[in-house]
Amino acid sequence: NAGVTQTPKFQVLKTGQSMTLQCAQDMNHEYMSWYRQDPGMGLRLIHYSVGAGITDQGEVPNGYNVSRSTTEDFPLRLLSAAPSQTSVYFCASSRRREGEQYFGPGTRLTVT
């Protein structure tokens, strides 16, 4: 099993550009989520999904969109990048909402 994979590993965007961060898992997990990690702060939940076709907002959803067309994939879209979105982004999955979460390796995003 590859576990949770994320691409790209690094990305630099200019303000106003859009892009999609990819996340995939091969463990048949129903629950997937996106977090951002900023210096001096705990991970914060952006969006999550409890299964294919179902998504919901987390703590900091503004400026981000998600979709879940399959169990395996959960892409995160930045609509119009802003410097405040400079962060490290982690995707995670678990068999159920309160189960053990498996994190991807992260995407380091810089917006200039």
Next chain:
Amino acid sequence: KNQVEQSPQSLIILEGKNCTLQCNYTVSPFSNLRWYKQDTGRGPVSLTIMTFSENTKSNGRYTATLDADTKQSSLHITASQLSDSASYICVVSRTGANNLFFGTGTRLTVIP
């Protein structure tokens, strides 16, 4: 307010020594408490998950304790190794909620 606080923020110890990291939380109603290890540039990896009824759980040289009455947890690392150098994150889950509450982590450095 639901919060998770960890101490110390950072810690330096000699290889072979033991150490204990602390986590205090105010999350309610409590579901479970997790400890994660995050190596630099990597995603968090689960060490232990404890529910209300569990007051201690071990994973190799890592032993976590939970006192649900005082809302405190500790992570004890025995006979530290250089590979233990990482951030250790305490995470608390609230019953019925979709988000997890993350501490800001303790940065542990093990020196030879």
